[in-house]
């Protein structure tokens with residue numbers, strides 16, 4: 001145990017949220033499993049009653065009770081009448097239905113940008129900001145609640161003459177500071193007032209990517225921006241290559257901590273993920289205390305046409321099959337966590353994470369093997385939840 005504690009202390013210096021929030025109650029409401037449907041499926045698979053019937057069957061079998069229908073992505077729109085029809089059809093079936101906007105490809109197309117499937121928006125361009133306002137207004141009239149996929153950042157630098165001139169005019173030296181000022185302005189002027197003008201009940205949510213190390217340099221500011229929006233979400237898409245898979249757990253905790261509890265949920269996808277790692281993201285999103293797990297997206301996981309995707313959809317369909325197998329266990333874990341007091345959690349050197357909870361006067365321990373080996377008496381990628389005695393745990397005194 002001493003060794004684990006030492007490792008925990010060392011890791012605590014690098015991982016926000018590690019060990020910091022022990023003693024906090026878990027969510028008091030039932031956990032929600034939701035799913036995004038991109039423009040591709042909204043314009044395709046979900047646009048007919050037959051396609052929706054197939055989707056409904058999958059959603060119901062996999063405990064999905066809430067949908068986020070996308071109005072815009074990569075230069076492609078879903079017509080208002082079609083979105084309204086789909087929204088109402090799913091609501092009649094008892095689903096909660098919200099909106100989604102992916103703010104990419106908002107500048108006028110150029111010869112260079114036409115060679116790519118989409119482009120990161122240059123936000124110093126008045127045309128892009130006007131396009132964003134139009135999309136926000138139209139979407140806010142269809143949905144009260146809308147989430148913004150995590151492309152609300154700037155990829156511009158010295159090679160962008162327009163941003164360089166704007167940065168000079170604002171007398172800002174540092175690119176990170178410039179991008180933060182620019183994106184805050186976009187949120188404050190081109191998103192929130194436009195949404196509220198279109199729909200006084202509009203509630204827009206900013207979603208942050210998993211790459212927290214790059215937030216400040218790319219224009220993301222969770223504390224200030226979440227204060228503006230009222231709610232944020234965070235990506236738990238750690239995928240195959242992340243050497244620190246427990247991030248999918250602690251980033252929820254960390255985001256809740258820095259935003260005063262305003263992180264609405266965790267979002268993960270099937271990109272660059274083996275089925276085992278995809279399911280691991282699902283477990284960690286729940287173990288991190290998310291109120292809601294959002295699976296992105298119907299297009300990748302279930303539909304025949306995944307839309308823009310740079311890998312084989314056979315792999316994401318395999319992720320869906322793994323999810324189908326695990327959903328009952330994921331639901332059981334989420335149900336169990338309701339009403340617990342969350343204790344510390346840590347990653348052992350063997351790659352098994354340990355999570356401590358207290359419930360009804362008893363101490364419970366969840367473990368997740370993140371490796372393809374049998375370690376600490378756990379099978380490859382195994383998971384367990386069992387009651388333990390206090391002496392087995394590192395519950396803080």
Ligand SMILES: [Zn+2]
Pocket residue numbers: 122123124156157160162163164
């Ligand atoms: Zn630019």
